[in-house]
Amino acid sequence: xxxxxxxxxxxxxxxxxxxxxxxxxxxxxxxxxxxxxxxxxxxxxxxxxxxxxxxxxxxxxxxxxxxxxxxxxxxxxxxxxxxxxxxxxxxxxxxxxxxxxxxxxxxxxxxxxxxxxxxxxxxxxxxxxxxxxxxxxxxxxxxxxxxxxxxxxxxxxxxxxxxxxxxxxxxxxxxxxxxxxxxxxxxxxxxxxxxxxxxxxxxxxxxxxxxxxxxxxxxxxxxxxxxxxxxxxxxxxxxxxxxxxxxxxxxxxxxxxxxxxxxxxxxxxxxxxxxxxxxxxxxxxxxxxxxxxxxxxxxxxxxxxxxxxxxxxxxxxxxxxxxxxxxxxxxxxxxxxxxxxxxxxxxxxxxxxxxx
Amino acid sequence: xxxxxxxxxxxxxxxxxxxxxxxxxxxxxxxxxxxxxxxxxxxxxxxxxxxxxxxxxxxxxxxxxxxxxxxxxxxxxxxxxxxxxxxxxxxxxxxxxxxxxxxxx
Numbered sequence: 001x002x003x004x005x006x007x008x009x010x011x012x013x014x015x016x017x018x019x020x021x022x023x024x025x026x027x028x029x030x031x032x033x034x035x036x037x038x039x040x041x042x043x044x045x046x047x048x049x050x051x052x053x054x055x056x057x058x059x060x061x062x063x064x065x066x067x068x069x070x071x072x073x074x075x076x077x078x079x080x081x082x083x084x085x086x087x088x089x090x091x092x093x094x095x096x097x098x099x100x101x102x103x104x105x106x107x108x109x110x111x112x113x114x115x116x117x118x119x120x121x122x123x124x125x126x127x128x129x130x131x132x133x134x135x136x137x138x139x140x141x142x143x144x145x146x147x148x149x150x151x152x153x154x155x156x157x158x159x160x161x162x163x164x165x166x167x168x169x170x171x172x173x174x175x176x177x178x179x180x181x182x183x184x185x186x187x188x189x190x191x192x193x194x195x196x197x198x199x200x201x202x203x204x205x206x207x208x209x210x211x212x213x214x215x216x217x218x219x220x221x222x223x224x225x226x227x228x229x230x231x232x233x234x235x236x237x238x239x240x241x242x243x244x245x246x247x248x249x250x251x252x253x254x255x256x257x258x259x260x261x262x263x264x265x266x267x268x269x270x271x272x273x274x275x276x277x278x279x280x281x282x283x284x285x286x287x288x289x290x291x292x293x294x295x296x297x298x299x300x301x302x303x304x305x306x307x308x309x310x311x312x313x314x315x316x317x318x319x320x321x322x323x324x325x326x327x328x329x330x331x332x333x334x335x336x337x338x339x340x341x342x343x344x345x346x347x348x349x350x351x352x353x354x355x356x
Numbered sequence: 357x358x359x360x361x362x363x364x365x366x367x368x369x370x371x372x373x374x375x376x377x378x379x380x381x382x383x384x385x386x387x388x389x390x391x392x393x394x395x396x397x398x399x400x401x402x403x404x405x406x407x408x409x410x411x412x413x414x415x416x417x418x419x420x421x422x423x424x425x426x427x428x429x430x431x432x433x434x435x436x437x438x439x440x441x442x443x444x445x446x447x448x449x450x451x452x453x454x455x456x457x458x459x460x461x
Contacts, residue, residue: 064411072415242398258425340434
């Protein structure tokens with residue numbers, strides 16, 4: 001093979017520092033994805049861009065690592081009996097339509113208000129959706145932990161399940177029956193959010209819990225099926241445009257495949273509502289992070305006057321907060337796994353003591 | 357019982373070593389020719405099959421290695437959890453008696 005020089009405008013030079021950084025972010029992103037079904041992507045794309053990777057290459061390379069990671073995570077959780085394949089496929093089908101609608105909206109905004117307008121729309125969507133959904137998920141997790149972890153079918157889901165509107169679908173693993181017409185808006189919203197903020201799971205998982213009525217475990221596991229199917233479709237599109245930097249993809253994949261399996265194992269160590277706690281926490285911190293990016297876009301649109309030094313500080317703090325969101329999620333997951341393992345050891349010790 | 361556990365551990369270690377070696381070889385192969393491979397894989401069109409096929413192969417080898425590595429380190433799923441909720445009776449639609457026309461005139 002001829003060792004031709006690389007197009008430096010499209011592909012960055014890799015240093016050991018870059019490689020280590022991407023590997024670690026990939027690992028933590030994988031850990032969070034394996035546990036809550038999504039996440040990681042929202043840090044990886046800006047992380048790559050901070051290394052000088054062009055936006056399109058960062059998105060494409062991230063997506064190319066996302067679908068095999070989701071596939072491995074879904075397989076692992078399928079073995080634990082947590083994946084409802086049918087639910088994942090039905091949701092992914094309507095999410096695909098949502099993605100197309102999301103792209104159209106983005107194009108409209110881009111044509112009317114330019115790049116700053118589009119960025120502002122993305123950031124505001126981030127803040128609004130994550131603040132509302134994240135607060136509710138967090139509140140619900142808090143309520144469930146107060147009632148000693150007893151998780152019941154949410155009221156809305158119970159009402160919707162009672163409506164007999166054909167075609168009714170029975171989701172065997174999730175153990176529920178609901179009209180197809182109620183799954184479509186959830187899937188559509190997942191796709192719409194995926195096209196806007198690249199993390200559809202922040203609506204998909206709560207949607208499956210509160211609208212469809214699946215448990216947190218099944219929702220987060222089935223979200224991995226959606227991520228695989230949508231990620232695969234997106235990768236085909238980006239790869240056909242030649243935007244995938246395989247080196248970046250493989251480095252992130254090296255970390256994330258280790259992380260996603262650890263996250264999947266972690267779901268068997270914790271109580272059901274821990275998934276909600278991690279998800280709610282990450283969503284609220286990410287909302288704060290994107291909120292810090294809003295003044296920059298308002299300034300670009302000349303709707304607000306902010307000096308350059310303040311904007312650069314805000315930008316840095318915003319990125320750091322985003323990394324913090326992922327780190328906090330990882331700490332909670334690993335912390336609860338350690339706690340779970342200790343409890344298991346303690347139970348084993350008591351058992352062997354009683355047998356003596 | 358202890359011998360059985362030891363045998364299982366050895367099996368896991370063997371698998372981790374084999375898949376680890378395969379993964380290391382794959383990574384070494386790609387990164388030894390990183391520049392031409394990156395250029396080739398980014399040509400677009402039908403060349404899209406190359407990065408997609410590559411990540412599938414890597415995820416199989418590296419995925420199997422990771423799984424065995426965590427098992428070797430004693431990090432395994434605790435129990436198969438009961439993921440289904442207790443069946444809660446869904447409220448049924450209230451059936452009102454049909455309105456009837458009274459012909460009392």
